[in-house]
Amino acid sequence: MELKYEKIYRDILSKIKSGEYKVNALIPSESYLVGYYNVSRDTVRKALSRLENEAYIKKLKGKGSIVIDVQKYDFSLSKIHTFKEIGKKIKDYKTIVESMNLITPPEYIKRELCLDDSDKVWEVIRVREIYGEKIILDKDYLCSSVVENLTKEICEDSIYEYLENILNIKIAYARKEILTESVTDLDIEYLDIKDYNMIVVVKSHTYLDDTTLFHYTESRHRPDKFNFIHFARRYN
Amino acid sequence: MELKYEKIYRDILSKIKSGEYKVNALIPSESYLVGYYNVSRDTVRKALSRLENEAYIKKLKGKGSIVIDVQKYDFSLSKIHTFKEIGKKIKDYKTIVESMNLITPPEYIKRELCLDDSDKVWEVIRVREIYGEKIILDKDYLCSSVVENLTKEICEDSIYEYLENILNIKIAYARKEILTESVTDLDIEYLDIKDYNMIVVVKSHTYLDDTTLFHYTESRHRPDKFNFIHFARRYN
DNA sequence: AAGTGGTCTAGACCACCAG
DNA sequence: TGGTGGTCTAGACCACTTA
Numbered sequence: 001m002e003l004k005y006e007k008i009y010r011d012i013l014s015k016i017k018s019g020e021y022k023v024n025a026l027i028p029s030e031s032y033l034v035g036y037y038n039v040s041r042d043t044v045r046k047a048l049s050r051l052e053n054e055a056y057i058k059k060l061k062g063k064g065s066i067v068i069d070v071q072k073y074d075f076s077l078s079k080i081h082t083f084k085e086i087g088k089k090i091k092d093y094k095t096i097v098e099s100m101n102l103i104t105p106p107e108y109i110k111r112e113l114c115l116d117d118s119d120k121v122w123e124v125i126r127v128r129e130i131y132g133e134k135i136i137l138d139k140d141y142l143c144s145s146v147v148e149n150l151t152k153e154i155c156e157d158s159i160y161e162y163l164e165n166i167l168n169i170k171i172a173y174a175r176k177e178i179l180t181e182s183v184t185d186l187d188i189e190y191l192d193i194k195d196y197n198m199i200v201v202v203k204s205h206t207y208l209d210d211t212t213l214f215h216y217t218e219s220r221h222r223p224d225k226f227n228f229i230h231f232a233r234r235y236n
Numbered sequence: 237m238e239l240k241y242e243k244i245y246r247d248i249l250s251k252i253k254s255g256e257y258k259v260n261a262l263i264p265s266e267s268y269l270v271g272y273y274n275v276s277r278d279t280v281r282k283a284l285s286r287l288e289n290e291a292y293i294k295k296l297k298g299k300g301s302i303v304i305d306v307q308k309y310d311f312s313l314s315k316i317h318t319f320k321e322i323g324k325k326i327k328d329y330k331t332i333v334e335s336m337n338l339i340t341p342p343e344y345i346k347r348e349l350c351l352d353d354s355d356k357v358w359e360v361i362r363v364r365e366i367y368g369e370k371i372i373l374d375k376d377y378l379c380s381s382v383v384e385n386l387t388k389e390i391c392e393d394s395i396y397e398y399l400e401n402i403l404n405i406k407i408a409y410a411r412k413e414i415l416t417e418s419v420t421d422l423d424i425e426y427l428d429i430k431d432y433n434m435i436v437v438v439k440s441h442t443y444l445d446d447t448t449l450f451h452y453t454e455s456r457h458r459p460d461k462f463n464f465i466h467f468a469r470r471y472n
Numbered sequence: 473a474a475g476t477g478g479t480c481t482a483g484a485c486c487a488c489c490a491g
Numbered sequence: 492t493g494g495t496g497g498t499c500t501a502g503a504c505c506a507c508t509t510a
Binding site for chain 1: 459
Protein backbone atom coordinates (compact mmCIF):
# COMPACT_ATOMS: atom_id res chain seq x y z
CA MET A 1 0.00 0.00 0.00
CA GLU A 2 1.33 3.34 -1.01
CA LEU A 3 1.60 6.08 1.57
CA LYS A 4 -0.92 8.87 1.12
CA TYR A 5 1.46 11.72 1.80
CA GLU A 6 4.03 10.24 -0.59
CA LYS A 7 1.43 10.06 -3.31
CA ILE A 8 0.42 13.68 -2.71
CA TYR A 9 4.07 14.72 -2.61
CA ARG A 10 4.71 13.13 -5.98
CA ASP A 11 1.51 14.50 -7.48
CA ILE A 12 2.31 18.08 -6.49
CA LEU A 13 5.93 17.66 -7.59
CA SER A 14 4.81 16.49 -11.01
CA LYS A 15 2.52 19.50 -11.27
CA ILE A 16 5.44 21.79 -10.43
CA LYS A 17 7.68 20.11 -12.97
CA SER A 18 5.03 20.14 -15.69
CA GLY A 19 4.40 23.83 -15.08
CA GLU A 20 0.80 23.41 -13.92
CA TYR A 21 1.97 25.06 -10.70
CA LYS A 22 4.06 27.98 -11.90
CA VAL A 23 7.32 29.33 -10.47
CA ASN A 24 6.77 32.24 -8.06
CA ALA A 25 3.04 31.53 -7.92
CA LEU A 26 1.09 30.08 -5.02
CA ILE A 27 -0.03 26.48 -5.04
CA PRO A 28 -3.55 25.72 -3.73
CA SER A 29 -3.99 26.18 0.00
CA GLU A 30 -3.77 23.37 2.53
CA SER A 31 -7.49 23.39 3.13
CA TYR A 32 -8.19 23.13 -0.60
CA LEU A 33 -5.77 20.21 -0.90
CA VAL A 34 -7.49 18.49 2.04
CA GLY A 35 -10.68 18.44 -0.02
CA TYR A 36 -8.96 17.72 -3.33
CA TYR A 37 -7.12 14.64 -2.10
CA ASN A 38 -9.76 13.77 0.51
CA VAL A 39 -7.26 13.38 3.35
CA SER A 40 -6.62 15.08 6.67
CA ARG A 41 -4.75 18.36 6.91
CA ASP A 42 -1.81 16.66 8.63
CA THR A 43 -1.31 14.37 5.66
CA VAL A 44 -1.28 17.34 3.28
CA ARG A 45 1.16 19.11 5.57
CA LYS A 46 3.52 16.10 5.55
CA ALA A 47 3.65 16.22 1.76
CA LEU A 48 4.22 19.98 1.75
CA SER A 49 6.96 19.76 4.41
CA ARG A 50 8.88 17.39 2.28
CA LEU A 51 8.51 19.65 -0.75
CA GLU A 52 9.78 22.51 1.36
CA ASN A 53 12.68 20.48 2.72
CA GLU A 54 13.72 19.68 -0.81
CA ALA A 55 13.37 23.37 -1.71
CA TYR A 56 10.61 22.97 -4.27
CA ILE A 57 8.26 25.28 -2.39
CA LYS A 58 8.52 27.87 0.35
CA LYS A 59 5.66 28.17 2.83
CA LEU A 60 4.71 31.71 3.76
CA LYS A 61 2.65 32.24 6.89
CA GLY A 62 -0.62 33.96 6.16
CA LYS A 63 -0.11 33.79 2.41
CA GLY A 64 0.34 30.29 1.10
CA SER A 65 3.05 28.16 -0.47
CA ILE A 66 5.08 29.60 -3.34
CA VAL A 67 6.87 27.53 -5.99
CA ILE A 68 10.64 28.07 -6.09
CA ASP A 69 12.61 28.03 -9.32
CA VAL A 70 13.95 24.53 -9.10
CA GLN A 71 15.68 24.53 -12.48
CA LYS A 72 18.65 26.30 -10.97
CA TYR A 73 19.21 23.71 -8.27
CA ASP A 74 18.56 20.56 -10.19
CA PHE A 75 22.20 19.47 -10.27
CA SER A 76 22.42 19.71 -6.51
CA LEU A 77 24.50 17.20 -4.62
CA SER A 78 22.66 17.78 -1.39
CA LYS A 79 21.12 14.43 -1.94
CA ILE A 80 23.37 11.44 -2.34
CA HIS A 81 24.13 11.30 -6.04
CA THR A 82 25.71 8.45 -7.84
CA PHE A 83 27.79 8.96 -10.90
CA LYS A 84 25.13 7.29 -13.02
CA GLU A 85 22.58 9.92 -12.07
CA ILE A 86 25.02 12.69 -12.87
CA GLY A 87 26.00 10.92 -16.04
CA LYS A 88 22.43 11.04 -17.33
CA LYS A 89 22.84 14.77 -17.77
CA ILE A 90 26.04 14.36 -19.72
CA LYS A 91 25.75 12.78 -23.13
CA ASP A 92 29.20 11.31 -23.52
CA TYR A 93 30.56 9.53 -20.49
CA LYS A 94 32.01 6.13 -19.68
CA THR A 95 33.09 4.15 -16.61
CA ILE A 96 36.23 2.01 -16.86
CA VAL A 97 36.76 -0.61 -14.15
CA GLU A 98 40.53 -0.75 -13.68
CA SER A 99 40.47 -3.38 -10.94
CA MET A 100 38.12 -5.17 -8.56
CA ASN A 101 39.40 -7.43 -5.77
CA LEU A 102 38.36 -8.90 -2.45
CA ILE A 103 41.27 -7.95 -0.22
CA THR A 104 42.47 -7.64 3.35
CA PRO A 105 42.33 -3.86 3.63
CA PRO A 106 45.38 -1.68 4.17
CA GLU A 107 45.74 -0.13 7.60
CA TYR A 108 44.17 3.27 6.77
CA ILE A 109 41.07 1.72 5.19
CA LYS A 110 40.68 -0.51 8.23
CA ARG A 111 40.67 2.67 10.33
CA GLU A 112 38.24 4.51 8.04
CA LEU A 113 35.74 1.65 8.12
CA CYS A 114 36.41 0.60 11.74
CA LEU A 115 37.15 -3.00 10.76
CA ASP A 116 38.56 -6.02 12.60
CA ASP A 117 41.75 -7.74 11.47
CA SER A 118 39.87 -10.61 9.90
CA ASP A 119 37.40 -8.46 7.88
CA LYS A 120 37.73 -8.31 4.13
CA VAL A 121 36.65 -5.56 1.75
CA TRP A 122 35.97 -5.16 -1.95
CA GLU A 123 38.38 -2.69 -3.49
CA VAL A 124 37.16 -1.21 -6.77
CA ILE A 125 39.23 1.21 -8.84
CA ARG A 126 37.27 3.03 -11.54
CA VAL A 127 37.97 5.83 -13.99
CA ARG A 128 35.24 8.17 -15.25
CA GLU A 129 35.71 9.37 -18.77
CA ILE A 130 33.76 12.45 -19.87
CA TYR A 131 33.85 13.73 -23.43
CA GLY A 132 36.82 11.46 -24.09
CA GLU A 133 38.89 12.72 -21.15
CA LYS A 134 39.70 10.68 -18.05
CA ILE A 135 38.59 13.12 -15.34
CA ILE A 136 37.73 11.23 -12.17
CA LEU A 137 39.43 8.38 -10.34
CA ASP A 138 37.17 6.54 -7.88
CA LYS A 139 38.53 4.20 -5.22
CA ASP A 140 35.72 2.31 -3.47
CA TYR A 141 36.00 0.10 -0.40
CA LEU A 142 32.92 -1.95 0.54
CA CYS A 143 32.60 -4.20 3.59
CA SER A 144 32.25 -7.79 2.40
CA SER A 145 30.01 -8.54 5.36
CA VAL A 146 27.37 -6.33 3.72
CA VAL A 147 28.21 -6.78 0.03
CA GLU A 148 29.11 -10.44 -0.43
CA ASN A 149 29.31 -10.61 -4.19
CA LEU A 150 30.33 -8.11 -6.80
CA THR A 151 30.98 -8.33 -10.52
CA LYS A 152 32.73 -6.17 -13.07
CA GLU A 153 29.39 -5.58 -14.81
CA ILE A 154 27.85 -4.14 -11.64
CA CYS A 155 30.81 -1.80 -11.17
CA GLU A 156 30.59 -0.65 -14.77
CA ASP A 157 26.92 0.14 -14.33
CA SER A 158 26.23 1.48 -10.85
CA ILE A 159 27.18 -0.13 -7.55
CA TYR A 160 24.47 1.80 -5.74
CA GLU A 161 21.68 0.68 -8.01
CA TYR A 162 22.79 -2.89 -7.34
CA LEU A 163 22.86 -2.33 -3.57
CA GLU A 164 19.50 -0.62 -3.44
CA ASN A 165 17.50 -2.48 -6.08
CA ILE A 166 18.99 -5.97 -6.02
CA LEU A 167 20.38 -6.42 -2.51
CA ASN A 168 17.71 -4.14 -1.04
CA ILE A 169 20.22 -2.37 1.16
CA LYS A 170 18.89 0.83 2.68
CA ILE A 171 21.28 3.76 2.83
CA ALA A 172 20.60 6.29 5.57
CA TYR A 173 23.43 8.81 5.62
CA ALA A 174 26.49 9.86 3.72
CA ARG A 175 29.22 12.07 5.05
CA LYS A 176 31.32 13.78 2.42
CA GLU A 177 34.52 15.68 2.90
CA ILE A 178 36.00 17.83 0.17
CA LEU A 179 39.66 18.79 0.20
CA THR A 180 42.64 19.07 -2.12
CA GLU A 181 45.77 16.97 -2.32
CA SER A 182 48.90 16.88 -4.39
CA VAL A 183 48.68 14.69 -7.46
CA THR A 184 49.89 11.12 -6.85
CA ASP A 185 51.49 8.62 -9.20
CA LEU A 186 48.18 6.77 -9.38
CA ASP A 187 46.41 9.92 -10.57
CA ILE A 188 49.00 10.42 -13.29
CA GLU A 189 48.79 6.76 -14.31
CA TYR A 190 45.01 6.64 -14.64
CA LEU A 191 43.85 10.17 -15.45
CA ASP A 192 44.41 12.71 -18.22
CA ILE A 193 45.85 15.00 -15.61
CA LYS A 194 47.51 17.53 -17.96
CA ASP A 195 49.95 19.68 -16.00
CA TYR A 196 47.80 20.12 -12.90
CA ASN A 197 49.66 19.36 -9.69
CA MET A 198 46.63 19.46 -7.38
CA ILE A 199 43.61 17.21 -7.28
CA VAL A 200 40.21 17.70 -5.60
CA VAL A 201 39.33 14.74 -3.40
CA VAL A 202 35.83 13.86 -2.20
CA LYS A 203 35.95 11.34 0.62
CA SER A 204 32.62 9.69 1.42
CA HIS A 205 31.53 7.52 4.30
CA THR A 206 28.22 5.81 3.73
CA TYR A 207 26.04 4.44 6.51
CA LEU A 208 23.24 1.87 6.54
CA ASP A 209 19.81 2.30 8.02
CA ASP A 210 21.02 0.79 11.30
CA THR A 211 23.83 3.41 11.38
CA THR A 212 26.62 0.96 10.58
CA LEU A 213 29.35 2.26 8.28
CA PHE A 214 29.88 -0.02 5.30
CA HIS A 215 31.41 1.98 2.47
CA TYR A 216 34.31 4.37 2.02
CA THR A 217 35.12 6.13 -1.25
CA GLU A 218 37.76 8.48 -2.48
CA SER A 219 36.73 10.29 -5.60
CA ARG A 220 39.65 12.17 -7.15
CA HIS A 221 38.68 14.94 -9.58
CA ARG A 222 40.84 16.91 -12.00
CA PRO A 223 40.48 20.41 -10.54
CA ASP A 224 39.32 22.23 -13.67
CA LYS A 225 36.34 19.89 -14.03
CA PHE A 226 35.29 19.79 -10.41
CA ASN A 227 31.97 21.30 -9.42
CA PHE A 228 29.90 20.72 -6.32
CA ILE A 229 26.59 22.44 -5.66
CA HIS A 230 25.04 22.51 -2.25
CA PHE A 231 21.70 23.86 -1.20
CA ALA A 232 21.06 24.56 2.47
CA ARG A 233 17.85 25.47 4.20
CA ARG A 234 17.98 27.48 7.37
CA TYR A 235 16.11 26.13 10.36
CA ASN A 236 14.32 28.52 12.65
CA MET B 237 5.98 32.43 24.28
CA GLU B 238 8.45 29.73 23.47
CA LEU B 239 7.40 26.84 21.29
CA LYS B 240 7.03 23.56 23.10
CA TYR B 241 8.71 21.41 20.50
CA GLU B 242 11.63 23.84 20.28
CA LYS B 243 12.12 23.64 24.01
CA ILE B 244 12.05 19.84 23.91
CA TYR B 245 14.43 19.83 20.93
CA ARG B 246 16.92 21.97 22.83
CA ASP B 247 16.56 19.98 26.03
CA ILE B 248 17.24 16.66 24.31
CA LEU B 249 20.11 18.21 22.34
CA SER B 250 21.74 19.45 25.53
CA LYS B 251 21.40 15.98 27.03
CA ILE B 252 23.10 14.50 23.98
CA LYS B 253 25.90 17.04 24.13
CA SER B 254 26.42 16.63 27.87
CA GLY B 255 26.60 12.86 27.49
CA GLU B 256 23.48 12.14 29.51
CA TYR B 257 22.16 10.47 26.35
CA LYS B 258 25.10 8.40 25.16
CA VAL B 259 26.32 7.82 21.60
CA ASN B 260 24.98 4.59 20.08
CA ALA B 261 22.47 4.22 22.92
CA LEU B 262 18.73 4.70 22.73
CA ILE B 263 17.09 7.82 24.05
CA PRO B 264 13.80 7.40 25.98
CA SER B 265 10.84 6.33 23.87
CA GLU B 266 8.29 8.74 22.46
CA SER B 267 5.63 7.59 24.89
CA TYR B 268 7.97 8.15 27.81
CA LEU B 269 8.84 11.64 26.57
CA VAL B 270 5.12 12.43 26.24
CA GLY B 271 4.77 11.85 29.97
CA TYR B 272 8.09 13.44 30.88
CA TYR B 273 7.39 16.73 29.11
CA ASN B 274 3.63 16.49 29.56
CA VAL B 275 2.84 17.18 25.89
CA SER B 276 1.17 15.29 23.07
CA ARG B 277 3.00 12.68 21.07
CA ASP B 278 2.96 14.87 17.98
CA THR B 279 4.89 17.57 19.78
CA VAL B 280 7.52 15.09 20.88
CA ARG B 281 7.71 13.78 17.33
CA LYS B 282 8.30 17.28 15.95
CA ALA B 283 11.28 17.71 18.27
CA LEU B 284 12.66 14.30 17.35
CA SER B 285 12.21 14.91 13.59
CA ARG B 286 14.30 17.99 13.83
CA LEU B 287 17.00 16.13 15.74
CA GLU B 288 16.93 13.45 13.06
CA ASN B 289 17.07 16.02 10.25
CA GLU B 290 20.14 17.51 11.83
CA ALA B 291 21.60 14.02 12.21
CA TYR B 292 21.83 13.98 15.98
CA ILE B 293 19.64 10.90 16.24
CA LYS B 294 18.40 8.16 13.96
CA LYS B 295 14.93 6.76 14.48
CA LEU B 296 14.64 3.02 14.12
CA LYS B 297 11.21 1.53 13.60
CA GLY B 298 10.29 -0.91 16.33
CA LYS B 299 13.42 -0.13 18.35
CA GLY B 300 13.71 3.50 19.32
CA SER B 301 15.91 6.50 18.57
CA ILE B 302 19.66 6.05 18.68
CA VAL B 303 22.16 8.84 19.32
CA ILE B 304 24.62 9.37 16.47
CA ASP B 305 28.23 10.30 17.06
CA VAL B 306 27.91 13.98 16.42
CA GLN B 307 31.49 14.87 17.32
CA LYS B 308 32.61 13.75 13.92
CA TYR B 309 30.17 15.97 12.06
CA ASP B 310 30.29 19.03 14.21
CA PHE B 311 32.31 21.00 11.71
CA SER B 312 29.68 20.32 9.09
CA LEU B 313 28.78 23.02 6.61
CA SER B 314 25.41 21.48 5.86
CA LYS B 315 24.00 24.35 7.80
CA ILE B 316 24.90 27.88 6.80
CA HIS B 317 28.07 28.62 8.70
CA THR B 318 29.60 32.02 9.08
CA PHE B 319 33.30 32.45 9.55
CA LYS B 320 32.76 33.58 13.10
CA GLU B 321 31.18 30.26 14.03
CA ILE B 322 34.03 28.40 12.43
CA GLY B 323 36.50 30.75 14.06
CA LYS B 324 35.28 29.82 17.52
CA LYS B 325 36.85 26.42 17.06
CA ILE B 326 40.17 27.88 16.02
CA LYS B 327 42.12 29.69 18.69
CA ASP B 328 44.13 32.08 16.58
CA TYR B 329 42.22 33.77 13.78
CA LYS B 330 41.61 37.31 12.59
CA THR B 331 39.47 39.10 10.01
CA ILE B 332 41.01 42.01 8.12
CA VAL B 333 38.64 44.34 6.26
CA GLU B 334 40.59 45.42 3.18
CA SER B 335 37.82 47.59 1.74
CA MET B 336 34.12 48.37 2.11
CA ASN B 337 32.26 50.54 -0.39
CA LEU B 338 28.77 51.26 -1.65
CA ILE B 339 29.18 50.88 -5.40
CA THR B 340 27.35 50.49 -8.67
CA PRO B 341 28.07 46.82 -9.22
CA PRO B 342 30.13 45.46 -12.10
CA GLU B 343 28.23 43.65 -14.81
CA TYR B 344 28.78 40.09 -13.55
CA ILE B 345 27.60 40.94 -10.03
CA LYS B 346 24.52 42.59 -11.48
CA ARG B 347 23.82 39.31 -13.24
CA GLU B 348 24.49 37.17 -10.16
CA LEU B 349 22.13 39.23 -8.02
CA CYS B 350 19.57 39.96 -10.78
CA LEU B 351 19.80 43.73 -10.25
CA ASP B 352 18.52 46.76 -12.14
CA ASP B 353 20.86 49.41 -13.53
CA SER B 354 20.11 51.83 -10.73
CA ASP B 355 20.66 49.37 -7.85
CA LYS B 356 23.67 49.75 -5.63
CA VAL B 357 25.48 47.13 -3.59
CA TRP B 358 27.90 46.99 -0.69
CA GLU B 359 31.20 45.48 -1.74
CA VAL B 360 33.26 44.12 1.15
CA ILE B 361 36.71 42.61 0.70
CA ARG B 362 37.99 40.70 3.70
CA VAL B 363 40.98 38.51 4.45
CA ARG B 364 40.85 35.70 7.02
CA GLU B 365 44.09 35.10 8.85
CA ILE B 366 44.51 31.76 10.65
CA TYR B 367 47.56 31.00 12.78
CA GLY B 368 49.27 34.04 11.30
CA GLU B 369 48.69 33.03 7.67
CA LYS B 370 46.34 34.83 5.27
CA ILE B 371 44.33 31.87 4.01
CA ILE B 372 40.93 33.06 2.77
CA LEU B 373 39.87 36.02 0.63
CA ASP B 374 36.17 36.87 0.92
CA LYS B 375 34.40 39.13 -1.56
CA ASP B 376 30.87 39.99 -0.42
CA TYR B 377 28.17 41.81 -2.38
CA LEU B 378 25.03 42.82 -0.47
CA CYS B 379 21.98 44.52 -1.98
CA SER B 380 21.69 48.01 -0.49
CA SER B 381 17.90 47.78 -0.70
CA VAL B 382 18.08 45.16 2.05
CA VAL B 383 21.20 46.25 3.93
CA GLU B 384 21.15 50.03 4.01
CA ASN B 385 23.99 50.71 6.41
CA LEU B 386 27.21 48.89 7.06
CA THR B 387 30.32 49.72 9.07
CA LYS B 388 33.85 48.40 9.21
CA GLU B 389 33.23 47.18 12.77
CA ILE B 390 30.32 45.02 11.61
CA CYS B 391 32.43 43.52 8.83
CA GLU B 392 35.25 42.77 11.25
CA ASP B 393 32.87 41.01 13.56
CA SER B 394 30.22 39.13 11.59
CA ILE B 395 27.95 40.52 8.89
CA TYR B 396 25.43 37.74 9.46
CA GLU B 397 25.10 38.33 13.16
CA TYR B 398 24.33 41.95 12.34
CA LEU B 399 21.73 40.99 9.73
CA GLU B 400 20.01 38.44 11.94
CA ASN B 401 20.24 39.98 15.37
CA ILE B 402 20.19 43.72 14.66
CA LEU B 403 18.33 44.09 11.35
CA ASN B 404 16.21 41.04 12.09
CA ILE B 405 16.56 39.77 8.54
CA LYS B 406 15.48 36.18 8.12
CA ILE B 407 17.62 34.02 5.88
CA ALA B 408 15.85 31.10 4.27
CA TYR B 409 18.22 29.43 1.82
CA ALA B 410 21.79 29.45 0.69
CA ARG B 411 23.12 27.90 -2.47
CA LYS B 412 26.82 27.15 -2.48
CA GLU B 413 28.95 26.11 -5.38
CA ILE B 414 32.48 24.79 -4.96
CA LEU B 415 34.99 24.85 -7.78
CA THR B 416 38.62 25.66 -8.48
CA GLU B 417 40.15 28.53 -10.41
CA SER B 418 43.60 29.70 -11.33
CA VAL B 419 45.16 32.11 -8.87
CA THR B 420 44.48 35.79 -9.72
CA ASP B 421 46.57 38.90 -9.04
CA LEU B 422 44.14 39.79 -6.25
CA ASP B 423 44.77 36.45 -4.54
CA ILE B 424 48.52 36.99 -4.73
CA GLU B 425 48.16 40.55 -3.43
CA TYR B 426 46.03 39.70 -0.41
CA LEU B 427 46.86 36.11 0.55
CA ASP B 428 49.92 34.17 1.65
CA ILE B 429 49.50 32.05 -1.40
CA LYS B 430 52.95 30.36 -1.39
CA ASP B 431 53.56 28.73 -4.75
CA TYR B 432 50.08 27.35 -5.27
CA ASN B 433 48.65 28.18 -8.68
CA MET B 434 45.09 26.98 -7.99
CA ILE B 435 42.54 28.32 -5.55
CA VAL B 436 39.34 26.75 -4.23
CA VAL B 437 36.35 29.07 -4.66
CA VAL B 438 33.07 28.82 -2.77
CA LYS B 439 30.37 30.94 -4.42
CA SER B 440 27.28 31.51 -2.29
CA HIS B 441 23.90 32.94 -3.12
CA THR B 442 21.80 33.76 -0.09
CA TYR B 443 18.02 34.17 -0.15
CA LEU B 444 15.62 35.87 2.23
CA ASP B 445 12.49 34.41 3.75
CA ASP B 446 10.42 35.81 0.88
CA THR B 447 12.73 34.03 -1.59
CA THR B 448 14.47 37.18 -2.85
CA LEU B 449 18.19 36.93 -3.50
CA PHE B 450 20.15 39.61 -1.64
CA HIS B 451 23.71 38.42 -1.13
CA TYR B 452 26.47 36.98 -3.27
CA THR B 453 29.85 35.89 -1.92
CA GLU B 454 33.02 34.51 -3.34
CA SER B 455 35.19 32.88 -0.73
CA ARG B 456 38.63 32.06 -2.10
CA HIS B 457 40.60 29.45 -0.10
CA ARG B 458 44.22 28.46 -0.34
CA PRO B 459 43.86 24.83 -1.46
CA ASP B 460 45.97 23.17 1.23
CA LYS B 461 43.77 24.65 3.97
CA PHE B 462 40.41 24.05 2.34
CA ASN B 463 38.05 21.57 3.95
CA PHE B 464 34.32 21.21 3.48
CA ILE B 465 32.27 18.61 5.29
CA HIS B 466 28.81 17.71 4.13
CA PHE B 467 26.33 15.42 5.75
CA ALA B 468 23.40 14.15 3.71
CA ARG B 469 20.36 12.24 4.81
CA ARG B 470 18.67 9.97 2.36
CA TYR B 471 14.95 10.40 1.87
CA ASN B 472 12.81 7.32 1.37
C1' DA C 473 2.88 -10.37 23.47
C1' DA C 474 4.49 -5.97 24.63
C1' DG C 475 6.77 -1.96 23.19
C1' DT C 476 8.47 0.96 19.54
C1' DG C 477 8.15 4.33 15.83
C1' DG C 478 5.09 5.45 11.32
C1' DT C 479 0.81 6.95 9.44
C1' DC C 480 -3.62 9.09 9.60
C1' DT C 481 -7.61 11.47 11.44
C1' DA C 482 -10.59 15.42 13.38
C1' DG C 483 -10.66 19.21 15.80
C1' DA C 484 -8.88 23.40 18.25
C1' DC C 485 -6.65 27.93 18.75
C1' DC C 486 -3.14 31.10 17.21
C1' DA C 487 -0.41 34.71 14.37
C1' DC C 488 0.02 36.54 10.07
C1' DC C 489 -1.52 38.62 5.55
C1' DA C 490 -4.69 40.61 2.51
C1' DG C 491 -8.80 43.26 1.19
C1' DT D 492 -12.71 40.23 8.51
C1' DG D 493 -11.78 35.88 6.20
C1' DG D 494 -8.24 32.96 4.64
C1' DT D 495 -3.63 31.20 5.30
C1' DG D 496 -0.08 28.44 7.46
C1' DG D 497 1.88 27.10 12.50
C1' DT D 498 1.18 24.73 16.74
C1' DC D 499 -0.93 21.45 19.74
C1' DT D 500 -4.02 17.84 21.25
C1' DA D 501 -6.15 12.95 21.77
C1' DG D 502 -6.96 9.01 19.80
C1' DA D 503 -6.65 5.19 16.33
C1' DC D 504 -4.45 1.47 13.70
C1' DC D 505 -0.30 -0.35 11.55
C1' DA D 506 4.45 -2.65 10.88
C1' DC D 507 8.43 -3.68 13.02
C1' DT D 508 11.64 -5.42 16.80
C1' DT D 509 12.64 -8.03 20.81
C1' DA D 510 11.87 -11.34 23.95
